[in-house]
Amino acid sequence: MVMMNRTSILFLGLLLCLSQGCQSGKDKEEKLAENKETRPPNIIFILADDLGYGDLSCYGQQRFESPNIDRLAAQGMLFTNHYAGTSVCSPSRASLMTGQHTGHVAIRDNRSLDPSAYGFREIEGQFPLADSILTLPEMMRERGYVTGAFGKWGLGGPDTEGAPNQQGFDEFYGYVCQSLAHNYYPDHLWHNQEKIPMPGNEEGAFGDYAPELMQRETLAFIEKNKGQPFFLFVPSPLPHAELIVPEHEMAPFEGHMSPGTPFNGVDSGPAFRQGGLASQDKPHLAFAAMVKVLDDQVGEIMAKVKELGIENNTLIIFTSDNGPHREGGGDPEYFDSNGGFKGIKRDLYEGGIRVPLIMSWPGRIAANTTNAHPSAFWDFMPSFAALAGAPVRDNWDGISMLPTMMGQENKQKKHPYLYWEYHGEAGKQAARMGDWKGVRTGIREGNRKIEIYNLKSDPGETTNLALEHPEILWKMDSIFSIAHTPSVEFKLGYLDE
Incomplete structure (x- = not known):
C-alpha cells in the first residue's frame, strides 16, 4: 500500500x-x-466468548480494568438488560445469525458433526446451519455490504453447508470448529476454504497466539474495505478456556491478585491441540490477561476506524455469547464475573444469559448513556435490516432496537416476553415477561415445576414466588409451550413427545 x-x-x-x-x-x-x-453505516460486531456481565470495569469489575471497552461505552450506549441467545456457544450464535430465539432456531445445542455423515475421518466443526436459512451476513451482502468474519465460528464445519463462506461471509479467517478454539496455539486455522497450518504449534511447542493472528486479519479487512459499506463480525475466542496467554501479558497482574488454584490440563498426547485444555499455574492472572488482550484489540479496532476517517459512519457493537465459565481454572466467584446475578454458563438464570452490550456510533447514538431496554440476540437481525433497508421476515422473533439506539424510546416496540432453551444436562427453559422471570430445569427427568422470580425486587433470583403468584406461573407455563417448536434434531423432552 x-x-x-x-x-x-x-x-x-x-x-x-x-x-x-x-x-x-x-x-x-x-x-x-x-x-x-x-x-x-459500516457495522463492526465484536462478540466475546464466555465473558460475564461483571467482567468489564464499566459493568463493575473490581479486580482489573478494561479501559478501551469502557471508552467505547463512554462514546455510546451501555445496556443493562441485554441477553445472549442462550447459555452456550453454538445455539447462542445461531440465534444471533438468524434472528430467532432457541425455541425456533435450527441449532439448539453444542453438537459436533457426525463424521460418517460427511465422509470425514476426523470430526471438525459443529452441527451446520442449513443453506435454506437466511443469515445475518447473507442479508447484509444482499444489501450491498462486503462481509467478513475473523475468529470462532461454530455453526458448521469445512465442506458443509454451514461453513462461514456458505453462510454469507465473503472472507473468513479463524477457527471453524469451536472445540478446536479451546486451543490458543492451534495446529491450524482456516482462511476461507483453505486449511492453514500453524508452524511451531505442534505437540509440546508454542508458536503463534491465534487471537493475534485473527486481529491482524481483522484490521486488514477494515483497511481494505474502508471505501464501501462493510459488515465485520469479530467473534473473538477470548476469554474462553483454555486459560493461556503470552507470558508478558500476565506480568502486569503479578502481585495484584491471587494467582488462583493451578489447573492440571492436557499438555501432551493426542488431545493436545485438539480441544484439550492446557495446564495453567496462575489461572487468575491468565484470565485477567486474556480480558486485557481482548480490551487492547477493541482499542486497536477503534483506533483503526478513527485513523481511516470512517468513525462517524461506523456502528461498533460489543457483547458476549453467554455467561462466565469454570473450565480450565476459571473462577467466576473470585472475579464476580456474573455481576452478582445467579448462575454461570449453562444456566438460564440471569448469570448465564444476561451479558454486556455496548453500542457506539458517534453523532447518532448519544454518548455516555445507559439504557435498560430488555433485548436479546434475536433483535440484531431486524435492527440491522432497518439500518440497511432490508425487508423484515415473518419468521424472525426479534424486534428492531433502532428507536432505542437513536434515542426515540417512545417509538420502541417491546417484546411480550423473551424466551430461552438449553438442551444440555437434562434440559432447561426460561422466559422473561416484564419484571417476571420463569425458569424450569430437569425437563428430560420429568420435572414440570417452574420457578418464578421478580427481577425488580429480586435480581439475584433468590426467592421462588411460584406459590404466591399462580397467575404468573400459568402465564410462564403457557409461554414455555407456545415458544417451543419441536425439532427433529434437538429434543428438549416431554414437549417433543
Whole structure:
C-alpha cells in the first residue's frame, strides 16, 4: 500500500482540480455530504466468548480494568438488560445469525458433526446451519455490504453447508470448529476454504497466539474495505478456556491478585491441540490477561476506524455469547464475573444469559448513556435490516432496537416476553415477561415445576414466588409451550413427545 503525507494529498488534489477545470469547492462539499447521508453505516460486531456481565470495569469489575471497552461505552450506549441467545456457544450464535430465539432456531445445542455423515475421518466443526436459512451476513451482502468474519465460528464445519463462506461471509479467517478454539496455539486455522497450518504449534511447542493472528486479519479487512459499506463480525475466542496467554501479558497482574488454584490440563498426547485444555499455574492472572488482550484489540479496532476517517459512519457493537465459565481454572466467584446475578454458563438464570452490550456510533447514538431496554440476540437481525433497508421476515422473533439506539424510546416496540432453551444436562427453559422471570430445569427427568422470580425486587433470583403468584406461573407455563417448536434434531423432552 502506498502511503501519502498531507502535503502529497493536497498537491494531488490541486492537480485534479486543474485537470477538471477547477470545479467549485462548494459543489464537492455538497456531493461529499450527500454520499455520507445516503451510504449505509459500516457495522463492526465484536462478540466475546464466555465473558460475564461483571467482567468489564464499566459493568463493575473490581479486580482489573478494561479501559478501551469502557471508552467505547463512554462514546455510546451501555445496556443493562441485554441477553445472549442462550447459555452456550453454538445455539447462542445461531440465534444471533438468524434472528430467532432457541425455541425456533435450527441449532439448539453444542453438537459436533457426525463424521460418517460427511465422509470425514476426523470430526471438525459443529452441527451446520442449513443453506435454506437466511443469515445475518447473507442479508447484509444482499444489501450491498462486503462481509467478513475473523475468529470462532461454530455453526458448521469445512465442506458443509454451514461453513462461514456458505453462510454469507465473503472472507473468513479463524477457527471453524469451536472445540478446536479451546486451543490458543492451534495446529491450524482456516482462511476461507483453505486449511492453514500453524508452524511451531505442534505437540509440546508454542508458536503463534491465534487471537493475534485473527486481529491482524481483522484490521486488514477494515483497511481494505474502508471505501464501501462493510459488515465485520469479530467473534473473538477470548476469554474462553483454555486459560493461556503470552507470558508478558500476565506480568502486569503479578502481585495484584491471587494467582488462583493451578489447573492440571492436557499438555501432551493426542488431545493436545485438539480441544484439550492446557495446564495453567496462575489461572487468575491468565484470565485477567486474556480480558486485557481482548480490551487492547477493541482499542486497536477503534483506533483503526478513527485513523481511516470512517468513525462517524461506523456502528461498533460489543457483547458476549453467554455467561462466565469454570473450565480450565476459571473462577467466576473470585472475579464476580456474573455481576452478582445467579448462575454461570449453562444456566438460564440471569448469570448465564444476561451479558454486556455496548453500542457506539458517534453523532447518532448519544454518548455516555445507559439504557435498560430488555433485548436479546434475536433483535440484531431486524435492527440491522432497518439500518440497511432490508425487508423484515415473518419468521424472525426479534424486534428492531433502532428507536432505542437513536434515542426515540417512545417509538420502541417491546417484546411480550423473551424466551430461552438449553438442551444440555437434562434440559432447561426460561422466559422473561416484564419484571417476571420463569425458569424450569430437569425437563428430560420429568420435572414440570417452574420457578418464578421478580427481577425488580429480586435480581439475584433468590426467592421462588411460584406459590404466591399462580397467575404468573400459568402465564410462564403457557409461554414455555407456545415458544417451543419441536425439532427433529434437538429434543428438549416431554414437549417433543
